[in-house]
Amino acid sequence: MMDHDTQWLYQLLAEVQLERFFLRLRDGLNVTRIEHLNYVKEADLEQIGISRPGQRRLWEAVKSYKTSTRSRPWMKVFNGRTPEGGDQANCVGPSQGQDSGRALPCLIQDSELVFGERLGSGSFGVVKKAEWHTPTGRVLPVAVKTLRSGSSRQVDMVTDFLLEVSTMQSLDHPNIIHLYGAVLTHPLKMVTELASLGSLYDTLRLRQGIYPLSRLWLFSTQIAAGMEYLESRRFIHRDLAARNVLMASKELVKIGDFGLMRGLDHDRDHYVMTAHRRIPFAWCAPESLRVGSFLHASDVWMFGVTLWEMFTYCEEPWLGFSARQILYSIEHGDRLERPPDCPQEMYSVMRKCWACIPTDRPTFSQLKTIVAEAQPMEVRAVKDFTEPRKLSLQANDLVTIIEHGLEIGEWKGQNQRTLSIGWFPPSLAAPSLTAVCPVPSTSVISPPVRGSLHHTGHGDTDPARSWGTPERINDNGNWGIPSARVKTSSNLKKMAGMSKSLESVLGGAQDKDIENVAQSGQRRQLPPDPRRFSDAVVNPPPRPPPPNLKRIKPWMIYDRRTVNPLAGAWTPPPHHLQLQFQQQPQQQCFGSNNLARMAHLAKSSPQLDDDLQKEKDRDKERERGKGQERYTPQVNKVAVIAQLQDKVHGVTSDEVQKALHRNDWNPTRAEQQLKIDQLFYMNQCSRDECQKILARYNWDLQHAGRCLIRLVKERDRTRETAPERRGERV
Numbered sequence: 001m002m003d004h005d006t007q008w009l010y011q012l013l014a015e016v017q018l019e020r021f022f023l024r025l026r027d028g029l030n031v032t033r034i035e036h037l038n039y040v041k042e043a044d045l046e047q048i049g050i051s052r053p054g055q056r057r058l059w060e061a062v063k064s065y066k067t068s069t070r071s072r073p074w075m076k077v078f079n080g081r082t083p084e085g086g087d088q089a090n091c092v093g094p095s096q097g098q099d100s101g102r103a104l105p106c107l108i109q110d111s112e113l114v115f116g117e118r119l120g121s122g123s124f125g126v127v128k129k130a131e132w133h134t135p136t137g138r139v140l141p142v143a144v145k146t147l148r149s150g151s152s153r154q155v156d157m158v159t160d161f162l163l164e165v166s167t168m169q170s171l172d173h174p175n176i177i178h179l180y181g182a183v184l185t186h187p188l189k190m191v192t193e194l195a196s197l198g199s200l201y202d203t204l205r206l207r208q209g210i211y212p213l214s215r216l217w218l219f220s221t222q223i224a225a226g227m228e229y230l231e232s233r234r235f236i237h238r239d240l241a242a243r244n245v246l247m248a249s250k251e252l253v254k255i256g257d258f259g260l261m262r263g264l265d266h267d268r269d270h271y272v273m274t275a276h277r278r279i280p281f282a283w284c285a286p287e288s289l290r291v292g293s294f295l296h297a298s299d300v301w302m303f304g305v306t307l308w309e310m311f312t313y314c315e316e317p318w319l320g321f322s323a324r325q326i327l328y329s330i331e332h333g334d335r336l337e338r339p340p341d342c343p344q345e346m347y348s349v350m351r352k353c354w355a356c357i358p359t360d361r362p363t364f365s366q367l368k369t370i371v372a373e374a375q376p377m378e379v380r381a382v383k384d385f386t387e388p389r390k391l392s393l394q395a396n397d398l399v400t401i402i403e404h405g406l407e408i409g410e411w412k413g414q415n416q417r418t419l420s421i422g423w424f425p426p427s428l429a430a431p432s433l434t435a436v437c438p439v440p441s442t443s444v445i446s447p448p449v450r451g452s453l454h455h456t457g458h459g460d461t462d463p464a465r466s467w468g469t470p471e472r473i474n475d476n477g478n479w480g481i482p483s484a485r486v487k488t489s490s491n492l493k494k495m496a497g498m499s500k501s502l503e504s505v506l507g508g509a510q511d512k513d514i515e516n517v518a519q520s521g522q523r524r525q526l527p528p529d530p531r532r533f534s535d536a537v538v539n540p541p542p543r544p545p546p547p548n549l550k551r552i553k554p555w556m557i558y559d560r561r562t563v564n565p566l567a568g569a570w571t572p573p574p575h576h577l578q579l580q581f582q583q584q585p586q587q588q589c590f591g592s593n594n595l596a597r598m599a600h601l602a603k604s605s606p607q608l609d610d611d612l613q614k615e616k617d618r619d620k621e622r623e624r625g626k627g628q629e630r631y632t633p634q635v636n637k638v639a640v641i642a643q644l645q646d647k648v649h650g651v652t653s654d655e656v657q658k659a660l661h662r663n664d665w666n667p668t669r670a671e672q673q674l675k676i677d678q679l680f681y682m683n684q685c686s687r688d689e690c691q692k693i694l695a696r697y698n699w700d701l702q703h704a705g706r707c708l709i710r711l712v713k714e715r716d717r718t719r720e721t722a723p724e725r726r727g728e729r730v
């Protein structure tokens with residue numbers, strides 16, 4: 001009856017004359033490994049008949065057993081040491097060190113769980129919905145994460161899994177997923193509170209732009225609150241991202257997934273990765289990318305990226321960039337650009353989180369207030385308003401304001417009733433009584449005081465303050481990386497539209513891939529790593545390769561403003577961006593400033609220099625051409641071109657001119673044609689179909705684009721189920 005694996009238990013019990021309880025412990029309480037005893041409570045032992053003195057003897061025996069087997073990785077987890085070796089010995093989670101007397105999580109029997117549908121899967125294994133029939137007779141909806149078995153990394157995975165259980169057991173906050181307990185039979189299971197609406201990532205990807213912005217702000221306050229709690233407990237999460245934010249209800253989110261979380265000793269303020277571990281590099285702060293250092297401030301940076309994800313409906317940050325390219329860009333002042341639907345106040349919060357120097361970033365306790373104060377302004381429509389390509393309003397509609405200010409004649413907002421986003425005259429807006437933000441009490445809202453709501457741009461704007469320079473990047477940096485964890489199929493699906501794991505993107509193949517895509521103009525085949533992790537040692541990366549056009553273009557391919565990501569074709573940036581760069585060389589935003597990037601990188605790239613020169617020559621010609629109006633002298637051509645460039649993101653002035661020329665300088669028709677072209681470049685449907693979709697969406701390119709992406713997804717799904725229909729158009 002005694003198997004080899006549980007001999008240790010029998011011996012341990014025999015030493016203290018408790019061997020008669022062997023079967024009850026092994027089969028009744030499912031104790032098959034020494035660390036399972038960490039979860040056994042006094043009541044459990046009483047239940048199987050071990051008396052108080054017997055229990056005391058048992059704990060003594062367990063203690064000496066642990067001392068004699070300290071070298072086991074299993075043991076390290078519960079001895080307060082992390083399994084990553086090196087200096088982690090002094091990274092003690094609060095639950096393990098000073099709080100060792102804390103109540104351990106409930107030991108749950110397999111038989112108490114009734115499993116339901118699969119919720120998802122991660123690196124540990126599958127997560128399923130279940131009902132937990134508690135010993136007290138209650139039935140609780142739960143999520144059960146089951147550790148996958150059979151992996152070659154089983155010991156590491158078990159250790160990580162138990163570390164997560166052990167960490168979670170000490171957490172108690174309304175914005176943190178609650179751990180109910182663990183099942184210690186094989187395979188190990190973790191039982192947590194169920195977030196019935198799944199991950200925020202999945203929700204936002206699904207809704208694609210049709211989501212109340214005011215709720216995104218609310219979620220931001222909740223995530224900040226959860227993170228403040230972790231900060232106050234000296235925990236560093238290290239994996240904050242929309243995929244790890246779970247929705248308990250429509251209006252409540254909780255932080256989940258603590259697989260990478262580490263606690264800090266009181267005498268240390270940071271954690272340094274020394275072993276080969278995966279990190280979600282697109283979310284990482286420069287200090288983490290550079291030397292593997294994680295502080296509370298690194299979580300703050302990740303919080304900024306999580307906000308950015310939320311307001312882009314979970315687009316991929318730094319899409320197409322490798323870790324070292326991201327680091328290079330960040331250190332040269334680039335930041336993720338402001339998402340089109342992001343209220344200006346919230347982007348200002350993101351920029352604060354992205355200060356290059358960690359101490360320049362706010363703490364989470366400061367962020368709680370900062371985010372609360374950044375609540376987007378809400379106004380109420382005073383009357384009905386309908387105009388082509390404008391935000392339609394009915395009297396009394398509440399509008400969440402995205403863009404406002406003295407200098408702009410129209411405001412951009414989201415109609416809370418229809419969730420549409422668009423521009424409208426500010427004279428239609430009256431203060432909303434429900435808005436928390438103070439708004440003037442006059443019937444026509446007076447624009448906010450200039451400056452007070454402007455971006456503070458706390459991203460690093462001063463080259464002298466940058467956190468390292470490319471010159472300091474070590475060419476011999478160790479990015480030689482073991483293979484990434486194998487991801488599950490659900491994660492592969494999540495990967496659509498996302499970047500590669502670190503080792504694959506750093507490899508030569510990746511660069512080739514990108515070049516091929518750039519050259520062929522094909523839709524990019526996206527790589528299978530949903531969470532942008534790598535087993536990277538986060539050592540200083542080698543100096544980025546000297547920029548040249550071939551390497552740069554792929555970076556630009558994924559510029560959301562200037563390029564259609566599906567088409568993979570690069571479109572030169574609008575002319576006005578060049579001016580922006582010349583004026584503010586250190587305030588580039590990824591995605592918004594290709595010409596600036598070109599100029600910046602052209603220093604060492606003759607080919608790029610050529611392109612830049614051509615663009616400048618074209619500007620000069622345009623300048624010379626001013627005043628020689630051939631078509632409609634009464635119309636200010638330059639102004640019309642600029643207006644159209646504003647209306648159709650990503651088009652060059654040349655393209656606009658051509659479109660105007662082809663349409664007899666009728667701006668409306670030219671605009672429509674440019675939009676059809678933009679949609680058509682996605683290579684997914686004919687021009688006629690593009691025109692129909694655009695017309696259906698009131699010529700709103702953004703919405704039409706999303707509709708097309710939805711159609712493409714549906715088509716792909718249909719193809720999966722009906723291969724014979726392959727080849728059909730959208």
Ligand SMILES: Nc1ncnc2c1ncn2[C@@H]1O[C@H](COP(=O)(O)OP(=O)(O)OP(=O)(O)O)[C@@H](O)[C@H]1O
Pocket residue numbers: 119120121122123124125126127143145177192193194195196197198199202243244246256257259
């Ligand atoms: N408590 C929960 N309630 C509802 N759904 C959950 C819960 N926990 C996890 N899920 C779902 O299961 C998926 C996988 O979760 P899990 O934490 O295992 O993986 P992950 O965060 O994607 O990856 P990893 O474990 O590698 O960090 C999540 O994306 C989410 O959709």
